[in-house]
Amino acid sequence: MVRVITHAILILALAFAFIVAGCAGDDAHSENGSNGKAEAGDITKKDGQDSDDKEQRERVPVETTTTMTGDISSFILLSSNLETEEMSDVYSRVQGLVEKNHVEEGDFVKKGQLLIELEPEELALEEARAKVEYNQEKNLYERKQAMFDKQLLSKEEFEISKFSLDAKRIAWQRAKLNLDYTRITAPISGVIGERLRRPGDRIQPTDKLFTVINNDEMIAVVHVPEKEVGSIQKDQKAYVASQHLGDDRFEGWIKRVSPVIDPQSGTFKVTVGIRNENKRLRPGMFVNAHIVTNTHRNTVLVPKTALVYENETMFVFVVRDSVAHKLALDAGYQDYEKIESLSGIETDEKIIVVGQAGLKDSALVNIVAERDNTLETAQVRP
DSSP states (O other): OHHHHHHHHHHHHHHHHHHHHHHHHHHHHHHHHHHHHHHHHHHHHHHHHHHHHHHHHHSEEEEEEEOEEEEEEEEEEEEEEEEEEEEEEEEOSSOEEEEEEOOOTTOEEOTTOEEEEEOOHHHHHHHHHHHHHHHHHHHHHHHHHHHHHTTOSOHHHHHHHHHHHHHHHHHHHHHHHHHHTTEEEOSSSEEEEEEOOOTTOEEOTTSEEEEEEEEEEEEEEEEEEGGGGGGOOTTOEEEEEOGGGTTOEEEEEEEEEEEEEETTTTEEEEEEEEEOTTOOOOTTOEEEEEEEEEEEEEEEEEEGGGOEEETTEEEEEEEETTEEEEEEOOEEEEOSSEEEEOSSOOTTOEEEEESOTTOOTTEEEEEEEEOOSSOOOOOEEO
């Protein structure tokens, strides 16, 4: 009886073990199934992200700017050295020793202002002697006039006395004038460009003492080729620029046009006037003179930094929907910084200015930076 009960308990224990094992298998199977689905989803998501990252990595990083409209001119470019329209060399009219200088180089002087004094003693004595002689002759003339009025003196003798008085008066006036010449003044208003004498120097009337320069207005004399004779006329706009003064341009105009063409050089002389109100231009400065011949207004302008050259043909890359399109530039007028596009490129187009070298047409690009759409334009100064 005991053996039967023991056998029954053993059978029940084995059955319970099989039941527990089956439940565990089902749980494991269920868990493995859900994990498989999650891993499959993760793999799909990762593949898509890798594809996007790969496409992003394949795009070429570039920098762009936006085209704009503005004015641009054609011009004749010539070089020259600046001169002053009004300049005067100062000389003494009498000889003598320099007593005192009143101005130095760089000083501004007004017309009639005292520049230098010579020792006046010798000429002062000459003036005093001439004055005495004149007064003596004047008294003598007055006595002879009284005699002539009483008919005690002939007309001939009276006229001789009158002429002698005039001669003495002229001699006195000349002596006074020579004394005044010891005080040398500025003939024009301007800046002292040179001071050539010091106190104690003996000078002659042929010795230059100062150079006075009126630099309110400068001129640049250029020689224009004969083929441009029909495009140059008086009062035409122009400007000058110097590499030593940055990008500033100085406004000017055609002041004089020579009617004569030099047969040897095939050029004619043109004088460009330049306003120099800020006094930055100096005589002798080397400048590039631009004579404006025509102006296109409100036209599409492209920066020259965007150009790509192939066999002397100019191209630019225009970005549209992240694709770089290579376009041949239909060029018009140009200057140092920009060039006119006559067709094919519109306003507010994105133009590649960095990264276009070696770029292929229709390449995918990534704009990593964008410059201000205002093209740098040199400031025009009066």
